[in-house]
Amino acid sequence: MSVPDPEDTGCCSGASLCDTGVEYYLGAVRAGNADPAAIPSCVLRLQLVQPVTGSAHALTPIRPSSALALLVRPIEQEISARQQAAQDLQHALEPIEALYNAHQRPVSDLTVLEGLATINAAIDHATVNCSKELLTAQPGGGRSSSVLTEALRRSRELLDRGVHVRTMYQHTVRYNPATMAYVREITAYSGAAEVRTLDELFERLIIFDRSVAYLPARGDRRNAVEIRQPALVAFLVDIYERAWDRATPLVAAASARENPSVIPGVRRSIAQLLVAGYVDEAIARRLGMSVRTCRAHIAKIAEQLGSTNRAQLGYLLGASGYLDEPDVTAPE
Structure with missing residues (x-):
């Protein structure tokens, strides 16, 4: 006997039984047989009824554990087939890897990587080989959910191998839900993951095992430079460590944005850029915030100093000592 197509029964979809399905299945269990004419699609989808051997029309309910075995078997077979395919590819390329290693040119201390695919491949390779x-x-404020999902995958792989992962953002990520969700997940996943924030950061930087570093090669970040020269990498590590010492630890809690050093630090950076002649849009881009938020901060600074226009604000910033006081507080 053929079991009806679950799509033709007009029942619910999904991986659980609907109320009708539960009632039908329990009735079939009590009766010891199932009515072929009224099978809900959810019962069929979970394979909880099966044809009776030797009968052309009879159906019988089976144990959920038996149905689970039927459902999982093709998934396990597919996983096994994909694992075998991956092993076949590895075996096919291993001899070529040896030939490549024997004939490749010496690795350059500086390599320009062109295109996102090439950059991501290089970073994936460095991630696989990272051990410490x-x-x-x-920099640049909050990141997109898709970028953070990929970052979470890579970070978990490293943490599972005992790698210590440290990340620095700008203070503005404290107001970005997607980034805060990432911080919450990664710090809960392992105590070896640390995140801190600064008012202003240098350009994007990734360093693996203090032996290879990646920097953007131009503004759109579609080209990158891979650096393996030991002195240059050591220099970049030193810059990173100095910034890390000044940064504020970021905890994934609602109070994270209320850290007493965050708002004053952001406003002091804005004030420094104002005095240096930057326009609002350039300041916002550099500090990773919207222009609207930047202007709101500027208004608060002007209010604190009693300024009524930009020219006066520039003078007061220089005369008041606002830029020289590391612990200056600003009203909310």
Whole structure:
């Protein structure tokens, strides 16, 4: 006997039984047989009824554990087939890897990587070979969910191998839900993951095991430079460590944005850029915030100093000592 197609029964979809399905299945269990004419699609989808051997029309309910075995078997077979395919590819390329290693040119201390695919492949390779420490600096405010999902995958792989992962953002990520969700997940996943924030960061930087570093090669970040020269990498590590010492630890809690050093630090950076002649849009881009938020901060600074226009604000910033006081507080 053929079991009806679950799509033709007009029942619910999904991986659980609907109320009708539960009632039908329990009735079939009590009766010892199932009515072929009224099978809900959810019962069919979970394979809880099966044809009776030797009968052309009879159906019988089976144990959920038996149905689970039927459902899982093709999934396990597919996983096994994909694992075998991966092993076949590895075996096919291993001899070529040896030939490549024997004939390749010496690795350059500086390599320009062109295109996102090439950059991601190089970073994936460095991630696989990283064994001790990953240092990253991610300026520019909050990141997209898709980028953070990929970052979470890579970070978990490293943490599972005992790698210490440190990340720096700008203070503005404290107001970005997607980034805060990432911080919450990664710090809960392992105590070897640390995140801190600064008012202003240098350009994006990734350093693996203090032996290879990646920097953007131009503004759009579609080209990158891979650096293996030991002195240059050591210099970048030193820059990173100095910034890390000044940064504020970021905890994934609602109070994270209320850290007493965050708002004053952001406003002091804005004030420094104002005095240096930057326009609002350039300041916002550099500090990883919206222009609207930047202007709100500027208004608060002007209010604190009693300024009524930009020219006066520039003078007061220089005369008041606002830029020289590391612990200056600003009203909310």
